[in-house]
Amino acid sequence: QQPVQSPQAVILREGEDAVINCSSSKALYSVHWYRQKHGEAPVFLMILLKGGEQKGHDKISASFNEKKQQSSLYLTASQLSYSGTYFCGTEDNYGQNFVFGPGTRLSVLP
Amino acid sequence: DAGVIQSPRHEVTEMGQEVTLRCKPISGHDYLFWYRQTMMRGLELLIYFNNNVPIDDSGMPEDRFSAKMPNASFSTLKIQPSEPRDSAVYFCASSYGRAANTEAFFGQGTRLTVV
Numbered sequence: 001q002q003p004v005q006s007p008q009a010v011i012l013r014e015g016e017d018a019v020i021n022c023s024s025s026k027a028l029y030s031v032h033w034y035r036q037k038h039g040e041a042p043v044f045l046m047i048l049l050k051g052g053e054q055k056g057h058d059k060i061s062a063s064f065n066e067k068k069q070q071s072s073l074y075l076t077a078s079q080l081s082y083s084g085t086y087f088c089g090t091e092d093n094y095g096q097n098f099v100f101g102p103g104t105r106l107s108v109l110p
Numbered sequence: 111d112a113g114v115i116q117s118p119r120h121e122v123t124e125m126g127q128e129v130t131l132r133c134k135p136i137s138g139h140d141y142l143f144w145y146r147q148t149m150m151r152g153l154e155l156l157i158y159f160n161n162n163v164p165i166d167d168s169g170m171p172e173d174r175f176s177a178k179m180p181n182a183s184f185s186t187l188k189i190q191p192s193e194p195r196d197s198a199v200y201f202c203a204s205s206y207g208r209a210a211n212t213e214a215f216f217g218q219g220t221r222l223t224v225v
Contacts, residue, residue: 002152030211041201042153044213087153100153 001025003090005101012078012108020104022088023070031064031071032089035082036103042087045073078108114217116202122223128190131220133202134183139215141208144177144187145201147219153201159185160208192224 003024010018022031030049034042046055048064048071055062059076075082085103115134123129135142143158157167162179170177174193179185189196199221203214 032213041216041218044215047211047213049211098155100155102152 002099003088003101005086005088005104007104008102009105010107012106014080014108014110015077016108018075018078018106020073020075020086020088020106021070022072022090022101023068024090024092026069026090026092028064028066028069028071029091031062032091032098033062033071033073034087034089034100035084036087037084045086075106078106080108080110082106083108114202114204114215116200116217116220118220119218120221120223122225123192125193125224126191127224128188129192129196129222129224131187131200131202131222133185133187133217135185135202135204136215137183139204139206140182141205141212141214142179142185143203143205143214144185145203145216146198147201148198156187189222192222194224197222197224 003022006021012018032047033045035045036042046062048055048062050066062073064071085105087103088101089098091098114136117132140161144156146154146156154169156169157177158165159179175189177187199219201216201219203216205212205214
């Protein structure tokens with residue numbers, strides 16, 4: 001079953017922060033985050049495993065709350081290069097059934 | 111490594127024709143995935159292989175779709191006969207290990223247009 005992402009789209013000014021949420025109706029084993037720029041392939045950002053992880057690099061970080069069956073991606077002090085569609089992908093509690101969410105379109109304006 | 115290589119990058123074909131998409135995964139990767147991306151349905155997993163063996167093809171939409179992986183360095187996705195609703199971008203991805211704790215590397219995709 002496909003996870004739900006919110007918001008569907010967000011527009012920011014350079015330097016502003018954003019949060020993208022990913023939630024599932026099923027228990028999750030892992031959550032993956034990818035970014036896809038227009039006309040390009042999805043590119044891996046990070047994976048979080050159950051256990052309540054938090055990860056980050058540069059100004060992009062994420063958390064995974066397995067009890068709430070949700071993950072959030074945090075983009076701090078957004079840059080123009082952050083524009084794109086962000087997808088979360090989830091695996092259920094048995095390490096199976098990997099499925100991508102519908103995506104969140106992020107636009108960063110100068 | 112040059113990454114995951116897909117060919118062709120663009121394909122335009124007439125309804126009813128056979129279409130074959132090709133993928134060369136990253137050397138050493140033991141998992142290969144085929145995805146389809148459309149505006150309406152997003153990124154859908156069609157099928158994936160482990161060590162050249164198809165593991166889960168439940169995402170393949172119809173019998174018109176078939177995929178093979180004759181060896182570790184090559185896979186094909188075939189649509190026969192093609193229909194306009196098959197128009198989409200098809201991505202191939204590979205990884206070392208199953209998705210649970212590994213990243214998948216995507217090819218640049220094949221944009222298929224069926225007229």
